[in-house]
Amino acid sequence: MKHNNTKIFNEEIRINRALISVTDKNNIDKLAKELVKQGIEIISTGGTAKLLKEKLIPVKDVSEETLFPEILSGRVKTLHPKIHGGILNRRNDASHQQEMEKHNINEIDLIIINLYKFKETVAKTNTEFDIIENIDIGGPAMIRAGAKNHEFVTVITDPNDYPELIKQIQKNKSTTYNFRKTLAGKAFKLTSDYDKAITDWFQKDYDELKDLPEKFSINLEKSLHMRYGENPHQKGAFYKTNDRIGAANAKQLQGKELSYNNINDTDAAFELICEFENPAVAIIKHANPCGVAENDDINIAWEKALQTDTVSAFGGIVALNRELDAQLAHKLKSLFLEVIIAPSFTNESIIILGSKPNLRLLSTKTMPKPSEEGLFIKSIAGGMLVQTKDNHILKKGELNFVTKKIPNPKEINDLLFAWKVAKHTKSNAIIYAKNLQTTGIGAGQMSRIDSTNIATNKALASAEIAKLDKPLTVGSVVASDAFFPFPDGLISAADAGVTAVIQPGGSIKDKEVIAAADERNISMIFTGIRHFKH
Secondary structure, eight states: OOOOOOOOTTOOEEOOEEEEEOSOOTTHHHHHHHHHHTTOEEEEOHHHHHHHHHTTOOOEEHHHHHTSOOBTTTTBSSOSHHHHHHHHOOTTOHHHHHHHHHTTOOOOOEEEEOOOOHHHHHHHOOOHHHHHHTOOSHHHHHHHHHHHTTTTOEEEOOGGGHHHHHHHHHHHSEEOHHHHHHHHHHHHHHHHHHHHHHHHHHHGGGOGGGSOOSSOOOOOEEEEEESOSSSTTSOEEEEEOOOOSSGGGOEEEESSOOOHHHHHHHHHHHHHHTTOSSOEEEEEETTEEEEEEEOSSHHHHHHHHHHHOTTTTTTEEEEESSOBOHHHHHHHHTSOEEEEEESOBOHHHHHHHTTSTTSEEEEOSSOOOTTOOOEEEEEETTEEEEEEOOOOOOOGGGOEEOSSSOOOHHHHHHHHHHHHHHHTSOSSOEEEESSSBEEEEEOSOSSHHHHHHHHHHHHHHHHHHTTOSSOTTTTOEEEESSOOSSHHHHHHHHHTTOOEEEEOOOOTTHHHHHHHHHHTTOEEEEOSOOOOOO
8 A cells, every 4th residue: 555655844733642751850740731721631651640640630541541551660661552653653644544543543642751861870870770770761762753753743852842832732732843843853862862871881891992983973062152163254162072070171260251262272271281290380372382380389380381481371371280379360360361270269369360350260170180091083074083092191110211321310300291291282392391391392393393493492582581691491301292303303402402302212313313412412211102293
């Protein structure tokens, strides 16, 4: 028998019978009363039916409709032809209507359903029995059935849609096609997200981060609509992927709305500052550090970080890995900054910085470990690049001393400090450091010798501004995020006054670079690992 495929996209569908089965019971009694008032019959299940009956709302139990009891501790309630037939039948298909009459199945025009709280259960318990029992089966099946048949069935999965539903039903006891199609899209999004959460829970023990899966999906939640993107002519928004501690989930205490570039730069600043256990400050401009320092006193750390490049710090982002107090707030107040991100702020510091109402203050409450695993995703035209997070932590025992001169303990500490900063600086990256303070930074250049020269010139400029007798690079160490392809970069660093070098090694010119270091009585370490950042 041929099916009648005539579409009725613009026609309103009258609602006579509704099925209600919700976990979120907020306002469901008010909605149900309005449905009854409009002469709509209600069938329901379990706890929802009990609640409605307590509110003296006439309800027909699903078991009365199916003539079959709920079984298996409620696992099977609505998985029955009399339910799914009532939802899935096409009202304009004669063969469907004949089967409905033959099997004594009644149409269901409206389903109001939300699902067991699976994600909430995972968040509060590790008990597998409870987690698995909160995997909804009947709910998603009915939602998908109703959404598929949205030409005839209205599917409500979000309590926020109750008012519009009531408005349309009150008008003429029906809903419009456009409303039903919109609801169907929301319904499939809900079941998709729900299945993704379940999949993630089952796969978490397989450590997929060490072996990227053949199929990869992400679940994005829009948390901030922006006036524009990277540039004013581009649209922009921020979508959360998870609840990791950092810029994405920080609480904004004051200031203007965060922009696309603010979030990008703040994330770069915070990820860098997470590398340090001792009090540290990082100043970021255009996702690159322009000054970083580590010190037992966070106030001194700020002063040393700022000393690296006082010019570039203007309009920058500041990240701290300690609470911001009043003393430091007074110092930060004197400089124009876009964002300050820290674990916490004292009440006094907030009052002090409150005199700059446009300055964004972000509190993360705590600090994540730099060794945490995760995925890094970068979009390109037509696809996405996915890789595991660069979470390698270099330890002193892994250092390979390749020159005649061995760095002393102070130099080793400075080298490890510079290496952490290089990890978070755009390639090609050259970092000069001394006394746990950056003294010159060269970033994002096509040639490594260019980055070296920029870092040197920055140090010269800073020394001139501070009226120092000599550049900060004299007596410093240098870190390179990748190997020196030729000796010229090392020679340039030596001319700037460095005493030690840390780099991955691995160039065909390594022997020449080592020889150049020996000739200049410079110690050098190979790490065997690089930190490209593009």
